[in-house]
Amino acid sequence: MKKLFTAVLALYALSAPFSAQADTIKRKICVFDIVGNVGPVMNAMKDWKAAAMEWGLETELVPYTNEAIAAEDLKAGICDASLITGIRGRAFNKYAGTVDSIGAIPTMDHMKVVLQVLSNPKSADKLSQGAYQILGIAPAGAxxxxxxxxxxxxxxxxxxxxxxxxxxxxxxxxxxxxxxxxxxxxxxxxxxxxxxxxxxxxxxxxxxxxxxxxxxxxxxxxxxxxxxxxxQLTFQLIAKNDRFPPEMAQKSREYFYNNLHRMTDQLDKEARHVDPRWWxxxxxxxxxxxxxxxxxxxxxxxxxxxxxxxxxxxxxxxxxxxxxxxxxxx
CATH class of the missing domain: 3.40.190.10 (Periplasmic binding protein-like II)
Known part of the structure; x- marks a missing residue:
């Protein structure tokens, strides 16, 4: 009996890593950053990548300096998700793309309230249209x-x-x-x-x-x-619907909102580079x-x-x- 019990324990120990591995999915994320792999957008997405591991999502981040190609590769299925501007993203989800409508969000304080609403699970249905869903929205500045x-x-x-x-x-x-x-x-x-x-x-x-x-x-x-x-401009992480489970998509949207301060701090830092004489x-x-x-x-x-x-x-x-x-x- 003791030998049988030991054998069962050994079998479980061997199978456990494979079970954990089966719960992890691997996906390719295409990221538009005009600066490339060392740009601020890519750096922010590397933090997201680390957080996503906790949700069972292992990602390969691929930088794109051409936004049009990042969007086309999403359509073609080369990318499981692409981070692009909300204006271009309107073609994938009109509801989320309308966040970038002219004059509709006067200040960053207004933007924060909007993004809080969109990160709520009650907004999930509207953020999924056709073959695509929104995994997160981040401000890109006015x-x-x-x-x-x-x-x-x-x-x-x-x-x-x-x-x-x-x-x-x-x-x-x-x-x-x-x-x-x-x-x-x-x-x-x-x-x-x-x-x-x-x-x-x-x-x-x-x-x-x-x-x-x-x-x-x-x-x-x-x-x-x-x-x-x-x-007010945005970056939006737009994904193929069938490549990410709903609960994982929701965790990603909440991550984007909960880390909003990182992006706004970076935007404020860049704004300080503007010479006041131009205003x-x-x-x-x-x-x-x-x-x-x-x-x-x-x-x-x-x-x-x-x-x-x-x-x-x-x-x-x-x-x-x-x-x-x-x-x-x-």
């Missing part, structure tokens, strides 16, 4: 208008100017055309070069791009940054006018099917919760 002539500090003065727009986001070209400016199709890999070389007069970019993409070259000598955030202040009445115009733009793009109405409703509720005196809330 986008500001960079101009090569600081006198262009109003929409009226933008008429006739050349403005870089992302070629895969039709909403940008529509908005630029409406103010009488000329949209110039670009992508994340070349919009900064066009600005720095004078091919375009105006771009929208987050402050983290100031040093990384040397935007001070395009600002020199008479340019400026309009001190009014146009949109261009605009009158309060102009800001009020811009809010109305952006509200009208969101409504139009919702009707045309670019923005998700449920997300727009959520974003309005957050704005009204934090600023009940807003005109739209009364």
């Amino acid at each position: 986008a500001y208008i960079f101009v090569n002539d600081r006198q262009v500090n109003s929409l009226a003065k933008a008429a006739g100017k050349k403005v870089a727009v992302l070629e895969y986001d039709e909403t940008q070209a529509k908005l630029v055309s409406q103010v009488g400016a000329t949209p110039v199709a670009s992508d994340i890999t070349n919009f900064s070069t066009k600005f720095n070389n004078g091919v375009v007069d105006v771009i929208a970019a987050p402050l983290v791009a100031y040093s990384a993409l040397e935007l001070y070259k395009g600002l020199s000598p008479d340019g400026g940054i309009i001190n009014y955030p146009l949109v 261009v202040e605009i009158p309060e009445e102009d800001k009020a006018e811009y809010e109305v115009l952006m509200q009208e733009a969101r409504d139009q793009l919702r009707v045309e099917g670019y923005y998700d109405p449920n997300m727009l409703t959520l974003l309005r509720k957050v704005r009204c919760k934090m600023e009940p005196s807003r005109a739209e809330c009364t």
Whole structure:
């Protein structure tokens, strides 16, 4: 009997590692970071990778400096998940992609509330659409208008100017055309070069791009940054639905929210690199006018099917919760 008992224990000891191994899944995660493997986005994802091991997820992180390829490789199944911008991610999940809608999230404090709601298990259904699901959303910072002539500090003065727009986001070209400016199709890999070389007069970019993409070259000598955030940008980890169990996806979304401070600290650090002399202040009445115009733009793009109405409703509720005196809330 003693020998039999010892044999059973030995068999269990041998089988235990294989059982644990069977509970671990291996997946390939493609990460867009314009700097590459040593960039801040990749570094943040390496922390996520370490945390994911505790959920039974072993990942291979592959850096991409071309966002379009990272998105296409997700579609092709080369990547089990891809970390890309929310604007491009709108093609995979309109609800989550609408977080990056123009003027809908005024400040980072508003963004934190939105991301808290989206990390809640009650939001899981909306974050899964078709063949894809969202494994996490992180802020990428507010986008500001960079101009090569600081006198262009109003929409009226933008008429006739050349403005870089992302070629895969039709909403940008529509908005630029409406103010009488000329949209110039670009992508994340070349919009900064066009600005720095004078091919375009105006771009929208987050402050983290100031040093990384040397935007001070395009600002020199008479340019400026309009001190009014146009949109809060995000990075979104978008995955094939059938490659990640729901409970694992939820843990990932909660990780992104619980580690929000790491990303915001990095964004604040990068923002401090901006030389204060570039900032261009605009009158309060102009800001009020811009809010109305952006509200009208969101409504139009919702009707045309670019923005998700449920997300727009959520974003309005957050704005009204934090600023009940807003005109739209009364």
